[in-house]
Amino acid sequence: MKKRALFAGALAVPAAAGIWGAVIEPHLFAVRRHTLPILPAGAQSIKMLHVSDLHLAPWQRHRASWVKALTRLEPDVVVNTGDNLSADIVPEVLDVFDGLLDVPGVFVLGSNDFFSPKAKNPATYLRSPSEVKHRTEPDLDVRALIRGFEARDTPVGDTPNRDTPGQTRGWHFLDNAEASLTIRGTRIDFCGLGDSHIDCDRIRMNADAESRGPDALDYPRFDPDAGVKVGVTHAPYSRTLEALTSAGADLIMTGHTHGGQIRVPFWGAPVTNCDLDRTRARGLFPYRNALVEISAGLGFSPYSPVRFACRPEVSLLTLVPKD
Template identity: 90%
Template sequence: MKKRALFAGALAVPAAAGIWGAVIEPHLFAVRRHTLPILPAGAQSIRMLHVSDLHLAPWQKHRAAWVKALTRLEPDVVINTGDNLSADIVPTVLDVFDGLLDVPGVFVLGSNDFFSPKAKNPASYLRSPSEVKHRTQPDLDVKALIRGFEARDETVSFTSTGDTPSSTRGWRFLDNAEATLMIRGTRIDFCGLGDSHIDRDRIQPSDGQGRGPDAFDYPRFDSEAGVKVGVTHAPYSRTLEAFTSAGADLIMTGHTHGGQIRVPFWGAPVTNCDLDRTRARGLFPYRKSLVEISAGLGFSPFSPVRFACRPEVSLLTLVPGV
């Protein structure tokens, strides 16, 4: 009898953990908050909303509704670091972000904005980063996603001289591109790189003449900017090195899902890139910069579990340095 009870208990624990990770925790959405003293002296505080890895599927109504209500946080600027799709449902994703498109923002794309996820053995993530093999033509409507996020004519651009964008809607596309926004009187220079997980980043090292051996022609920042922010989807070490060498104050990324399945009191087993597993989410210093990695909101439909890793967005409050 005692052995049967022990056996039943041994089965009950993983069963309960499985139910929690598959049914309950994926709906326990959280707002991770950080205060960063990186603004110039005397500047007004800025609320920066970071959204990543939505991975939305048509049946995920609760996740869609929660994200749609994020306007309640009243951000001053929005940063979207990609992987919005899990199926070809661009109109649904644009509807989810509709209210936030009224807020100035920037965005980069992740691999799942180009390519739909494919079934694979989840254990393969423990051996090495996932791969998008032999797929060169997107099977998702990424062009419609870009147009929808920009939500403006190509001839309209954000002003760099005032607090109000010249277009009242839309975000700036930052894959291997730059943008400047004036937010509450502070000039923020954004510099983006494409998703290094699928080799879409376009890092251009300098020839070193007069700029030092670690300088880059791209990414780059204007020295006159009040705050310099690097944005990319996946935090591979080469992108972090390029941004911090260019002088980024803050680097914002996603991709890792925070490990997605974390071991209590130990952390994430993997990051799905070459970054150390202890840096799968959150805020940490990286040489001269701060790095903020969002654990994101979703997962692949073929790995529909989160455990000890609640789905999240980040709300960063930028304040003057001390």
């Protein structure tokens, strides 16, 4: 009898963990909050909402409803770091973000905004980052997604969190591009890089530069007069973090890792799906002279539909003046 009980217990524990990770935890959405003292002295505080890795599929109505309700947080600016799709459902994704498109924002794309996920052995993630580089032509309507997020044809009128009444709704596309927004009186310069997971980042070195630092880079670059300098990219590969910090970023915002997606309690993430150390799979940490904030994101591939000890999340960063 004792052997049977032990055998039953040995089966019950992984079964319960499987049910939790596949059925329960993927619906336990969370808002991770950070307060960052990076604004100029005397500036008004700014609430920055970071959304990443939605990976929306048609049947995921609970996730869609939760994200639509994020307007309740009343952010001043939105940063979307990509991987919004798990299928060719651009209208549904745009509907999810419709309310937040009235808030000033920026976005970059991830590999799953170009390419639909493919079935693969999840164990391969333990050996090396996933491979999508052999696929050259997007099979998702990424152009429609970009047009929808930019949404430049609809004026928003006197929306309270916009400094310029009558400015059109929508976000700025930052794949290897720049944008400047004035939020609550502070100028924020954003500089983005394309998804380095599929080699879409365009880091350009200055051949005439003799030393490291901002002068060594043609891109990314920041205006030194900006109140805050924010780098944005989908995947936190070390080369992108190095480039953005060398350019003078105060803050770098990224996603892609899913926080490890399946974390070991009291030990952490086994992988990051990039070349970043597994201990930096999510959260906030210093990197050279900048802060890096990695969102564990909201979703997963439909072929790996589980999260364990890693709740789906968005981040709400409250920027305050420096001490």
